[in-house]
Amino acid sequence: MPEDHQDEGWKDNLRDSKNDCRYNRIMTHLSDDNFESFLSHISASELIDLRNLNFIDPYGMVGILEAGRFYHSGNVKKKLLLPESEDVLKYLERMDFFDYASCYFCLSPGKTELPDKFLRSSNSAVLLEITPIEKSDDIHFIVGKVKKRAHAILERHLFYDERAINGFIVALSEVCQNIIEHSENTGLAGIQKYHFRKINKNVVKISVMDLGIGFKESLSERVAVKDDLDAIEKALLHGVSRHEDRGRGHGLAGVRRFVNQWKGKLSIRSGTAKFSIIPDWGWGMERENNLLYFPGAQINIMLPEV
Amino acid sequence: MKTYDLYKLLKEELKNGSSDLVTRPSGQVIRERIETDIRREGDRAVIALDFSNIGIIDYSCADEIAAKLISRLLSNEYGDKYILLKGLNDNQKENIEVALERKDLAAVAEMRDGQRVLIGNLNNYLKETLELVLKKDRITAKDISEIMKLGANTSGTRLLNLHKKRLVRRVEGVRNGGRVWVYEKI
Structure with a gap:
């Protein structure tokens, strides 16, 4: 698995492309940091050029797939130029990325053209391959799978104890349930451990996304919400739920508590807004508004070793 | 005391091979099964919900099973009965406690080491x-x-x-x- 690269993720490059654009912005990494640029790129182009990609995290990967799924639902199948980096291709393969990407994109080169050497190795830092979330049983499957791998990854690399591992799995379950309970759609999840150079620590990244109605529409069935940002804050910080029952709304609050306790970073993007809880070691803006509209919710959790 | 083995109920009701009490829909299925069984028990029966063979219980499932059962027990929906939460480990206790506190409820729990404790408010x-x-x-x-x-x-x-x-x-x-x-x- 490649380590992260801390450039801006994009390089200007003059190229004489067969793909009719003389001036391209070349993507070198894709993560939650530059997802907005990626969305602008994909919304404006029929071609997504990942050839120069040398780093991608679960957020980038699930983001590509959800964007592809979104356009595919409108009968648009965009072309995805796959990374040239063997490391990145191996990682994508290990995460089962191609199983889904081939449904939503025209891949170039095609999946069958990928060399055998990209077949997965058993020595993997993958905690959860890209997994669809469509029904309650999928969450049982996810929890079961992560439990089996938790000790090898969370205990060994993040130095989590039994209590922290339990908290991690419960938080994951609650984040995934958000899709089933609120989105009125389906989603995808992926989790990976890697070494994060910026803080020189191992981290685990959880990414969960859906193409549903988003926080604003979900909450506005019951409470007044000003905009997407207001809806995310109400749900995350004040435990507001679309359901009236007093027992509702503490799933995300529990996730927030867990992330705070283990000094992680949590961000929720929905519609045109993004709200982040940023730890001491983190960066970025707490509140972002007027982003490019994207349906559903995109949740990112990053947990460092303790 | 009647003991309901939640792992057994989970296997019978969900049939997905899971040993974890996660998700609200799963919790609802298990609670409904428990409610059916509780109503058949005699007056003043103590029903022990045994978590010994359960792995994880998340907040949603804890609310759906423990908090709703206790809440309905107090509203006399099951008649003159009592509920004890049995065989809990520390993680399960913590998550169930969050669900009970949210609804200002309390229950007696018997931990895996046999110690009886109060959880909730x-x-x-x-x-x-x-x-x-x-x-x-x-x-x-x-x-x-x-x-x-x-x-x-x-x-x-x-x-x-x-x-x-x-x-x-x-x-x-x-x-x-x-x-x-x-x-x-x-």
């Missing part, structure tokens, strides 16, 4: 009284008055409140030739 004075009941196994208002140096009315009220919250069981007894209420740990 309860006034301090009721907590003290409950601790005494758990220590003594059975107690009367007169005993409480003597031990805690309280007036007879106060002791009686405390025990009655614990009983209303289904945290102790009330049975009739005879002391010194007179009939009294005896409060037992569930």
Whole structure:
């Protein structure tokens, strides 16, 4: 698995492309940091050029797939130029990325053209391959799978104890349930451990996304919400739920508590807004508004070793 | 005491091979099964929900199973019954406690090491009284008055409140030739 690269993720490059654009912005990494640029790129182009990609995290990967799924639902199948980096291709393969990407994109080169050497190795830092979330049983499957791998990854690399591992799995379950309970759609999840150079620590990244109605529409069935940002804050910080029952709304609050306790970073993007809880070691803006509209919710959790 | 093995119920009801109590829909299925079984039990039965073979329980499932069952028990939906949460590990206890506190509820839990503890929200004075009941196994208002140096009315009220919250069981007894209420740990 490649380590992260801390450039801006994009390089200007003059190229004489067969793909009719003389001036391209070349993507070198894709993560939650530059997802907005990626969305602008994909919304404006029929071609997504990942050839120069040398780093991608679960957020980038699930983001590509959800964007592809979104356009595919409108009968648009965009072309995805796959990374040239063997490391990145191996990682994508290990995460089962191609199983889904081939449904939503025209891949170039095609999946069958990928060399055998990209077949997965058993020595993997993958905690959860890209997994669809469509029904309650999928969450049982996810929890079961992560439990089996938790000790090898969370205990060994993040130095989590039994209590922290339990908290991690419960938080994951609650984040995934958000899709089933609120989105009125389906989603995808992926989790990976890697070494994060910026803080020189191992981290685990959880990414969960859906193409549903988003926080604003979900909450506005019951409470007044000003905009997407207001809806995310109400749900995350004040435990507001679309359901009236007093027992509702503490799933995300529990996730927030867990992330705070283990000094992680949590961000929720929905519609045109993004709200982040940023730890001491983190960066970025707490509140972002007027982003490019994207349906559903995109949740990112990053947990460092303790 | 009737023991409901939640792992067995999970296997019978969900049939997905999971040993974890996760998701609200799963919790709802398990709760409905428990409710059906509880209604068949006789009056004053103590039902122990055994978590010994369960792995994870998340907040949603804890709310759907533990908090809703306790809440409905207090509204007398199941008749004169009691619920004990049994075989909990620390993580399960913590997550169930969050669900109970959210609804201002309390339950008695027996941990995996056999220790009985209170989880959820309860006034301090009721907590003290409950601790005494758990220590003594059975107690009367007169005993409480003597031990805690309280007036007879106060002791009686405390025990009655614990009983209303289904945290102790009330049975009739005879002391010194007179009939009294005896409060037992569930």
